Amino acid sequence: MxxxxxxxxxxxKVFVAIGCTLKDARLAADVLINADLNGVDSHGVARLAxxxxxxxxxxxxxVPQIKxxxxxxxxxxxxxxxxxxxxxxxxxxxxxxxxxxxxxxxxVSVQNSNHFGIAGYHASLALxxxxxxxxxxxxxxxxxxxxxxxxxxxxxxxxxxxxxGEQPAFLADFATTAVAYGKxxxxxxxxxxxxxxxxxxxxxxxxxNANAVKxxxxxxxxxxxxxxxxHKGYGLGAAVDILSGVLSGANFGPWVPPxxxxxxxxxxxxxxxxxxxHFLGAMRIDGFRDKLEFKAxxxxxxxxxxxxxxxxxxQVQIPxxxxxxxxxxxxxxxxxxxxxVVESLQELGERFKIKxxxxxx
Amino acid sequence: MxxxxxxxxxxxKVFVAIGCTLKDARLAADVLINADLNGVDSHGVARLAxxxxxxxxxxxxxVPQIKxxxxxxxxxxxxxxxxxxxxxxxxxxxxxxxxxxxxxxxxVSVQNSNHFGIAGYHASLALxxxxxxxxxxxxxxxxxxxxxxxxxxxxxxxxxxxxxGEQPAFLADFATTAVAYGKxxxxxxxxxxxxxxxxxxxxxxxxxNANAVKxxxxxxxxxxxxxxxxHKGYGLGAAVDILSGVLSGANFGPWVPPxxxxxxxxxxxxxxxxxxxHFLGAMRIDGFRDKLEFKAxxxxxxxxxxxxxxxxxxQVQIPxxxxxxxxxxxxxxxxxxxxxVVESLQELGERFKIKxxxxxx
Numbered sequence: 139m140x141x142x143x144x145x146x147x148x149x150x151k152v153f154v155a156i157g158c159t160l161k162d163a164r165l166a167a168d169v170l171i172n173a174d175l176n177g178v179d180s181h182g183v184a185r186l187a188x189x190x191x192x193x194x195x196x197x198x199x200x201v202p203q204i205k206x207x208x209x210x211x212x213x214x215x216x217x218x219x220x221x222x223x224x225x226x227x228x229x230x231x232x233x234x235x236x237x238x239x240x241x242x243x244x245x246v247s248v249q250n251s252n253h254f255g256i257a258g259y260h261a262s263l264a265l266x267x268x269x270x271x272x273x274x275x276x277x278x279x280x281x282x283x284x285x286x287x288x289x290x291x292x293x294x295x296x297x298x299x300x301x302x303g304e305q306p307a308f309l310a311d312f313a314t315t316a317v318a319y320g321k322x323x324x325x326x327x328x329x330x331x332x333x334x335x336x337x338x339x340x341x342x343x344x345x346x347n348a349n350a351v352k353x354x355x356x357x358x359x360x361x362x363x364x365x366x367x368x369h370k371g372y373g374l375g376a377a378v379d380i381l382s383g384v385l386s387g388a389n390f391g392p393w394v395p396p397x398x399x400x401x402x403x404x405x406x407x408x409x410x411x412x413x414x415x416h417f418l419g420a421m422r423i424d425g426f427r428d429k430l431e432f433k434a435x436x437x438x439x440x441x442x443x444x445x446x447x448x449x450x451x452x453q454v455q456i457p458x459x460x461x462x463x464x465x466x467x468x469x470x471x472x473x474x475x476x477x478x479v480v481e482s483l484q485e486l487g488e489r490f491k492i493k494x495x496x497x498x499x
Numbered sequence: 500m501x502x503x504x505x506x507x508x509x510x511x512k513v514f515v516a517i518g519c520t521l522k523d524a525r526l527a528a529d530v531l532i533n534a535d536l537n538g539v540d541s542h543g544v545a546r547l548a549x550x551x552x553x554x555x556x557x558x559x560x561x562v563p564q565i566k567x568x569x570x571x572x573x574x575x576x577x578x579x580x581x582x583x584x585x586x587x588x589x590x591x592x593x594x595x596x597x598x599x600x601x602x603x604x605x606x607v608s609v610q611n612s613n614h615f616g617i618a619g620y621h622a623s624l625a626l627x628x629x630x631x632x633x634x635x636x637x638x639x640x641x642x643x644x645x646x647x648x649x650x651x652x653x654x655x656x657x658x659x660x661x662x663x664g665e666q667p668a669f670l671a672d673f674a675t676t677a678v679a680y681g682k683x684x685x686x687x688x689x690x691x692x693x694x695x696x697x698x699x700x701x702x703x704x705x706x707x708n709a710n711a712v713k714x715x716x717x718x719x720x721x722x723x724x725x726x727x728x729x730h731k732g733y734g735l736g737a738a739v740d741i742l743s744g745v746l747s748g749a750n751f752g753p754w755v756p757p758x759x760x761x762x763x764x765x766x767x768x769x770x771x772x773x774x775x776x777h778f779l780g781a782m783r784i785d786g787f788r789d790k791l792e793f794k795a796x797x798x799x800x801x802x803x804x805x806x807x808x809x810x811x812x813x814q815v816q817i818p819x820x821x822x823x824x825x826x827x828x829x830x831x832x833x834x835x836x837x838x839x840v841v842e843s844l845q846e847l848g849e850r851f852k853i854k855x856x857x858x859x860x
Contacts, residue, residue: 208786208787208788209603209786210602210603210604210783210786211572211573211601211602211603212572212573212602212603212604212786213603213604213782213783213786213787214787215787215788240572241571241572241573241602242570242571242572242573242574242606243571243573243574243604243606245603245604245782245786245787247787247788270742270746283804283807283815284815284816285809285810285813285814285815285816286804286807286808286809286810286815287807287808287809287810288807288808290803290804290807296735298734298738300738300741308737308738308741310731310734310735310737310738312728312730312731312734313731314731315728316722316727316728317727317728333726333727335723335726335727336727341810341811342809342810342811343810360721360722360728360731360732361677361721361722361723362696362722362723362727365694365696366677366678366694366696366697366723366727367673367676367677367678367721369673369816369818370671370673370674370675370721371721372818373659373671373673373818374657374671374735376669376671376804376818377659377661377669377671379800380661380669380797380800381631384793384796384797384800385631385784385787385788385793386787386788387788387792387796390796390800391800391803391804392803410796410799411796421574421606422571422574423746425569425570425571425573425574425606426569426574426575426576426606426608426746426747427569427576427608427746427747427748431748432745432746435745435748435751435771435772436741436745438771439740439741439745439751439752442651442752442753443644443647443651443737443752446644446647446648446649446651447647447648447649448646448647448648448703449646449647449648449702449703449704450702450703452646453646454644454645454646454647455645455646455730457730457733457734457737
């Protein structure tokens with residue numbers, strides 16, 4: 139186990155080393171460390187070297203001039219100026235919340251950004267202000283629409299955060315695919331097969347080959363196949379792509395540039411917009427209903443669902459419960475970084491002359 | 500085949516017969532006939548007798564005083580006064596669009612309503628105004644959250660309509676379950692088994708019993724089981740329930756009253772809010788970006804997806820394509836109403852002394 143606070147400090151220093159301001163470095167590190175604390179290991183410091191590679195490839199501006207390029211009282215489009223999505227998305231969320239404060243809701247589409255980490259982080263920013271928060275992003279193509287043999291969509295996650303009263307907040311945060319690509323990578327490392335319903339092969343047939351996505355196949359949309367509603371997962375992922383990419387003027391569909399770690403496809407030669415796109419929103423609870431009444435009903439909702447009779451050995455969970463359990467444990471016991479991630483941090487430490495946190499420290 | 504226009508006239512007369520104004524009757528009939536035209540037979544005139552039963556049970560006010568009970572410039576909550584959801588939802592959508600015209604976006608939560616028909620109808624109202632339309636509703640509990648043995652959610656559909664330029668609009672409209680309950684009813688009528696991944700039995704085990712929902716089991720969320728992402732479908736259906744029910748002050752979760760046709764559960768004794776809830780939204784395209792630029796990019800998106808290489812014998816579809824194909828054909832050839840539906844129309848015709856359309860007419 140590694141101390142989350144020491145890994146956080148290390149991460150901040152790496153972002154400063156590539157030219158970020160201390161403020162931006164702290165924010166970017168906070169997004170990554172929160173992913174690790176929440177148990178979303180694939181989106182935490184495991185990706186730090188990837189962000190540095192984005193910088194090395196000239197795709198990341200460490201000191202972006204983020205600006206609003208179009209707006210109405212409740213909507214805006216933001217140009218992220220090739221900044222870290224980890225910094226651009228919270229900026230956009232704050233714009234959405236400011237608009238929500240004034241007119242009830244705020245919706246911000248973002249162009250010219252990069253990978254923004256976990257969607258749930260950005261959606262959650264709204265909770266403390268008694269707002270419902272939304273966050274989505276498009277991503278490089280790994281996913282096949284229903285009946286397609288070609289990968290045209292990213293894993294395009296959606297997060298929705300909803301405040302409660304005595305109960306912790308509701309926070310759903312999920313890729314619009316059957317599984318996140320990180321789960322395929324785990325199977326690849328272990329040499330295991332994938333369950334049917336996660337991927338298809340290059341001809342579009344079901345397969346248990348965990349390497350299928352690298353071999354011309356694709357991740358399946360949520361639902362898996364047509365009979366089980368894959369057209370719904372496809373429709374949802376497509377809507378995320380359009381709101382994030384087409385609405386903002388970013389790239390969309392197969393043109394979305396890869397995050398630096400996705401080594402098996404490069405940046406498309408044609409660009410139909412600028413960088414990666416996001417879509418963020420905030421709605422004031424009291425734009426609809428008395429805040430306290432709402433919170434009392436949310437508590438009732440949560441308690442009712444949590445107490446439902448469960449399948450043997452399981453329990454009904456509220457979206458966000460799993461992340462909270464991880465966080466409670468990891469704040470005490472630290473982060474279980476795997477060997478490859480530690481190696482990548484050591485390389486960064488050597489390159490930038492930053493001391494790497496030690497195990498158990 | 501039955502002439503859509505004659506069935507429409509009949510439907511209008513039935514709504515007038517239970518006391519609706521001609522204007523409301525026309526609107527309600529338009530929603531139902533559009534479902535039939537679009538091939539969503541389960542949500543068309545097949546449900547007309549159900550709306551009349553709602554009226555017979557005193558749950559439907561044919562002349563509702565629909566009103567805004569809370570608002571900000573971009574948000575509102577509407578009390579549907581126990582009106583037809585078929586009428587209340589378009590009213591709410593118009594409020595959302597009016598707000599969008601003024602401040603860029605409009606979001607309306609609705610309490611005290613009833614079943615609103617197909618979500619896509621309401622979302623589509625935004626398209627002609629160059630807005631993106633959203634429509635959701637909660638519904639009586641048929642669906643089990645991941646690991647739950649108890650049904651706590653409705654099939655809670657989401658529709659998102661997005662305008663394009665030369666291409667027809669993008670319109671995703673889907674229940675947040677593996678399949679709509681209507682598909683189970685078809686299997687029941689034919690005495691067929693269900694594919695694994697659609698339903699579970701009373702103990703929470705996978706089953707192919709098409710009657711499982713009636714026998715203590717439940718419909719599975721989109722994704723099917725935990726391994727294939729059912730927690731995502733559950734999270735999505737839950738968010739729809741909260742936005743429609745908790746945010747508006749309607750009933751939510753297991754307390755949502757059944758649509759009159761769902762005979763195997765009654766209205767819950769405890770009511771935690773008023774009636775059924777909906778959530779509707781509209782966002783002006785030019786609140787984010789030049790309209791013509793957006794439409795040109797939407798056309799590019801649609802053409803790119805439509806032309807992707809497909810699995811043998813199939814083609815990649817754009818959300819909305821299937822409904823458009825049905826509509827083109829049925830406007831010419833008529834509606835293929837099944838025997839049971841025709842019987843239910845005949846009963847209504849006898850009761851209200853209205854001439855029922857004849858086959859082939």
